[in-house]
Amino acid sequence: METHQHRRGKWLLLLRTPLWQLFLVLLMSFSTHAQIRYSIPEEMKKGSLIGNVAQDLGLDLNRLRSGRARIVSGESNRYTELKADKGILVVNEKIDREQLCGEVTPCSFSFEIILENPIELHRVTVEILDVxxxxxxxxxxxxxxxxxxxxxxxxxxxxxxxxxxxxxxxxxxxxxxxxxxxxxxxxxxxxxxxxxxxxxxxxxxxxxxxxxxxxxxxxxxxxxxxxxxxxxxxxxxxxxNDNPPKFSQLVYKAVVVENAPIGTYITTVNASDADSGSDGLVTYSFSNVKRNFAFEIDSVSGRITVVDNIDYEKDKKFEIRVIAKDQGGLTDATKVTIDVLDANDNAPVISVMSFSNSVSEDAPPGTTVGVFNVKDADSDRNGKIKCSV
Known part of the structure; x- marks a missing residue:
């Protein structure tokens, strides 16, 4: 039979364990129980049904209520609402696929549903279909x-x-x-x-x-x-007008750091025209650009600069088609590719999903004390996270 003194010694030993080992114990003792995926069209009205979570996870409604089922750790969880009393997931806010994902396809977001006593974590992914x-x-x-x-x-x-x-x-x-x-x-x-x-x-x-x-x-x-x-x-x-403009390169390549200030120089394109006088004057313009584009080109010099914010997390590379046109209307085209370099402009975000304010002195090693989620929107080295207490 374990004595009070023995239990107290085990607890002191746990307290003296290095923090990173405690962190590993927490992670190893906790696992995602299930993953479900739904597909819905964009622009659905608030309150529209996404899916029957209780049925798809094989959970009883009483378990959802007693476990205080709720949505956690999703950066886009404002778009959904869990109605635990009915076991269903509904649209909380109308979703615009283009606003959410831009030109990225497929478009989806994920979040977790957590239940307590005992703790369960279920991952949900919602794919937004274009209309x-x-x-x-x-x-x-x-x-x-x-x-x-x-x-x-x-x-x-x-x-x-x-x-x-x-x-x-x-x-x-x-x-x-x-x-x-x-x-x-x-x-x-x-x-x-x-x-x-x-x-x-x-x-x-x-x-x-x-x-x-x-x-x-x-x-x-x-x-x-x-x-x-x-x-x-x-x-x-x-x-x-006998001669069209001719670019000096088929492809121009450049790089830019995200969040580069407005006015940052990117590159200069150049096209020559063998005609003389007004027929030899060349002007430059972009072809395949959307509104509020991050770059602009000087129509006379061909100099390309930054005019709007650049976010690596949204656009990792730009491919721009540039047209050179002389005064007679003849044209030539070239391509400018701009690679965006990531900057460490996003701090890690910590979300506490569940935490116990008290721990029994006879709790065995490996007992789950808390569950938290850490995310960083940056990529590669800038997105790597080191946790410490």
């Missing part, structure tokens, strides 16, 4: 081109890309050019899947017969019904 709630849009209301009547058959003219925040089939699928006698449309894609249109001259222009050509470029998504966006193409036909 076709956005139409493709163009940044500008019109695309203005000036094309020489001497432009040769097969000359290509890079057009502005449309942007659709929806993902997968609901995102931008293809472009359509209004019927005309002079141009056909071809569609290309970058390695990251961004689609951009190129207009090809198939019949020579004659300024004396038709000095101005008006077309429409339509961007279409894959929804049912489809959604689309339109931009006008206004072409002024000019005389004699």
């Amino acid at each position: 076709n709630d956005h139409a493709p849009t163009f940044k500008n209301k019109a695309i203005n081109l000036e094309i020489s009547e001497s432009a040769t058959i097969g000359s290509h003219f890079d057009l502005e890309s449309a942007y659709d925040p929806d993902a997968g089939i609901y995102g931008l699928q293809h472009y359509v050019l209004s019927p005309n006698d002079h141009f056909v449309l071809k569609q290309h894609s970058n390695a990251d899947g961004v689609k951009f249109p190129v207009m090809i001259l198939q019949k020579s222009l004659d300024r004396e017969l038709n000095p101005h050509v008006s077309l429409k470029l339509i961007a279409v998504d894959g929804g049912a019904p489809q959604r689309s966006g339109t931009v006008n193409i206004e072409i002024n036909v000019l005389d004699v």
Whole structure:
């Protein structure tokens, strides 16, 4: 029979155990009991059913109540509510997939449900499915081109890309050019899947017969019904521009640290034009960018700088298409890739999921005293966490 003195000695021994060993004991004596996953469409109303947690975990409603079942440790747990009296998980706040995940797919968030007496921890993952709630849009209301009547058959003219925040089939699928006698449309894609249109001259222009050509470029998504966006193409036909601009590099590469201050220099692109006078003047612009883009380009010098906050946790790499256009409307395109370097700009966040204020003196080694969760949004070295008491 264990004496009071013996039990007291064991407790003192536990208190003298190094803190990291105590931490390991806590972790080893605690495990996730089950994992469940739900898929729901975005934009569901508050109170909409996500899933029957009690049924899916095989738990009795009385166990949920007696165990004080609750949601813990989820950075996005404001979107869900656990109704323990009914054993169901419901939407607590309308979820916008694009706001939650941006262009990252698949889009999901996770959290834990904890029960006490005894402690159980169940992990829940909720995947947010995209709905076709956005139409493709163009940044500008019109695309203005000036094309020489001497432009040769097969000359290509890079057009502005449309942007659709929806993902997968609901995102931008293809472009359509209004019927005309002079141009056909071809569609290309970058390695990251961004689609951009190129207009090809198939019949020579004659300024004396038709000095101005008006077309429409339509961007279409894959929804049912489809959604689309339109931009006008206004072409002024000019005389004699024999040489298109030519970039000095096919790809420009640069790096930038996240949270770089506004005005930080990235790189400079350069295109030359063999024509003289106004036909040899080149201007630069971005093609495949969304609103509130983090970078801008000087249209005259080709200098690219930072104009908005850059967050490594949201964007680890940018791929930008830059168009050089001379005064005659001929163009060339290049690609700028910008790798974002992580900065240690997120502090670890500690969430206490369960903690006992008192411990019995005869509690055996390995008894769970508390459960906590530590997360750091940074990656690699900056996201590694060392815990101590």
